[in-house]
Amino acid sequence: MFSSEKFTPYRLVGLAVLVELGFVIVPLVIGFWYSVNRVQFFQIRSFTGFDNYWRVLTSPSVANALAVTVTFSVISLVLTFVIGFGLAMWLERSNRLNGVMQAVVLIPYMIAMLVGSMLLKWVFSKESGLSDLVLAPMGMGDVSILADPETAMAALVYNAVWRDSAFAMIMLLAGLKSIPGHLQLAARVDGASAWYRFRRITLPLLQVPIFITMIRLFIHLVNTLTYPLILTGGGPGTSTETVVLKMYRLGFNDNVLGQANALAIMVFIVNIALVAVLLRLFKKAGNIQ
Amino acid sequence: MNDNPYLRHAFRRAALRTVVNAGIVFFALAPIAWGVLSSLKPTNQILEVPPRFIPQDVTLEHYERVIGDKGLLFLGNSALISAITIVCALAIGSIAAYAIARYEFPGRKVLMVFTIGVMSIPIASLLIPTFTLLSVVGLINTHVGLILLYTAYQLPIVIWMLYGYFLSLPVEVEHAARIDGYTALGTLRRVVLPLSKPALVAAALFVLVFAWNDFVVAVTMTSSESVRTFPVAVYFYLGFYGREWGPLLAAAVISIIPIILIFIVLQRYFISGLTGGGVKG
Incomplete structure (x- = not known):
């Protein structure tokens, strides 16, 4: 409509594009520039090419972080998806009770991630006394959940499942609603x-x-x-230190901004690949016309 | 009655429903409830072993301590930043969404793909480069810096939500307005936006929840108390109070009260944003 005004749409989207360029694209460019230089306290010392990348890629702690990230995200993905799917099927029919139940499931998702993780930290901590109460009858009275690598990882997965199942549920509920009811009915008949x-x-x-x-x-x-960062602090040791947490620490604890940016750019490239898959799916679903 | 197999079947189904639903409620809310209950106990009873679920004596001392310890300043910062971010994101976003919904122009499709792309890129991978950028341009540790970042991060979802809604509005009224001499912006402001309240509320809520809850961006981009938002303050309490769980849990509860209240009232608006156009239906 109004196709006579050739430049109006560009003026209208201009500010939004400018904001996105300024705070999403420009940071990436600067981040990339830092990642190919040796940086000390924001001073670029010398051009080093892909030296930072090489250092990051060959660092054992990054390899460890990668393994942690894969373990954590794959297990969490499977559990979160299955539980979210189950919730969506269980609460599919629209009625008052299911509406209330959906809201209840969504509450852990609505509150700040920081707060959710802190509440779970309190639940899992030795001091709250809950873990003793639950674990002692199972003969694990002395276990401190967050102090053992395996149970700490389990706690981390629990955190993801607890919060993110709601997201899977909502997404799948929307999908379920788009299935024509008469198909189910006909099959039932x-x-x-x-x-x-x-x-x-x-x-x-x-x-x-x-x-x-x-x-x-x-x-x-x-x-x-x-x-x-909140629930386990990456610990005990580095047993729950994910790639993103490692990146954060490289930047803000170890102050090696060159390496931190190199890792960030690599994480970004992985994300772009995942987003590309997502975009294809969106196209398939008919969301981009 | 027990002889009737249908009734027995129905009774069993109802019992199963109740048990499963109770289990869901327990798993979803128990950590929050436990935090709330613990935050109301006097310090010496918080660490009691075995734990008592219902507080013996109820006290608000931890809440007083958090509020007294600059809590109001941090809450104010969070509220101010959230409010301005909502205004910026909705103003800029509605104009862009209107262009995408109502104009056919070269580059429109690229723009839509770009919007979904940016919407899907997690902030984590931008954190370090953005910290670097803000330090270079001098916006680090400022309200303005945070507002601009939040606006940039939430614009794509706002555009996406409003775009979908604008498409569903009848074009004829807008044609009439244009013939009456309104400009594109005038039509948007006087005709389209007044018709778009549900979408605007949904988008505003989405931005609000993000800005109010954000911790990762704020903790990275700010350092001084005068710009500290409440979630960052909660994080610092974690370091400062250490093992003093009373004030920590009180701060956590203060942070979630507004969100839960708003959510209870306006739940249905959230859900439209959450699916983010990712699923048709």
């Missing part, structure tokens, strides 16, 4: 079992929403800083 209907109607028609949900969850999990 024909005597199809619930499991058969789930496999032959729900799953195939939900394919795109399922992939979109999983990719968005995965992007979120790979990039979360708050869970490990």
Whole structure:
């Protein structure tokens, strides 16, 4: 409409584009520039090419962080998705009770991640006395959840599942709503079992929403800083130190901004690859016209 | 009644529903409830072993301590930054969304892909470069810096939500307004925006929740108390109070009260933003 005004749309989107360029694209350019230089206290000392990248890639602590990130995000993704899917199916029918239940599930998602992780830190801490209460009957009275590498990782996964299942649920609920009701009904009339209907109607028609949900969850999990920073502090040792937490510490604790930026750029490239997959899925779902 | 198999079946179903729902409520809310209950106990009872779930004596001393310890300043900073971010993101976002919804122009599709792309890029990978940028241009540790960043991070989702809503509005009224001599911006302001209240509320809420809850950006980009937001203050309490869980949990509860209240009242608006156009339906 109004196609006679050739330049109006560009003037209208101008400010938004400017803001995005200024605070998303320019930082990346500057970050890249820092990453190929030796930097000390914001002073660029010398051009070093990909030396920072090489240092980061060959560093054992980054390799460890990578392994931690993969373990954490894959386990969390599977559990969060399955539980979110279960919740979506369980609370699918619209009625008052299910509306209230959805709201309850969403509360951990609505509150600040920092606060959620802190509340769980309190729950899991030895001092709250809860872990003793639960674990002692199982013969694990002396276990301090956050002080043991394996249980600390489990606590981290628990944090992700506790908060992010709600996101998976909402995304999948929206997908479920788009399945025409008469399909389910017809199959029901024909005597199809619930499991058969789930496999032959729900799953195939939900394919795109399922992939979109999983990719968005995965992007979120790979990039979360708050869970490990608050709940476990990356510990004990570096057993829960994720790549993003490592990057954060390189920048703000170790003050090696060149290396921190190199790691950030690499994380960014991984993200771009994931986002590219997501965009393809959006196109498939007909969201970009 | 027990002889009737249908009734028995219905009863079993209802019992199962109740048990599963109770389990869901427990897992979702128990950590929050435990935090609230602990925050109301006097210090010596917080660490009691075995823990008592219902506080023996209820006290607000931890809340008083947090509020007294510059808590109001930090809450004020959070409220101010959230409010200005909402205004900026909605103003800039609605204009851009209007252009994308109503004009056909070369580059429009690129812009939409760019919008979804930026929307999906997590902040974490931008953190270090952005810290570097803000330090270079002198916006580090300022209210303005945080507001600009929050606006930039929330603009794509705002544009996306408003774009979808604008598309659903009838074009004819706008045509009439244009014939009456309104400019594009005039039409947006006087015709389109008054019709778009639900979408504006949804977008505003989304921005509010982000800005109010954000910790990662604020803790990276600010250092002095005068610009500190409440979540960052909570984080510093974690270091400062150490193992004093009373004030820590009180601060946590203060932070979530406004969000939960707003959420209870305006729940349905959140959900439209959450799916972010990612799923049609």
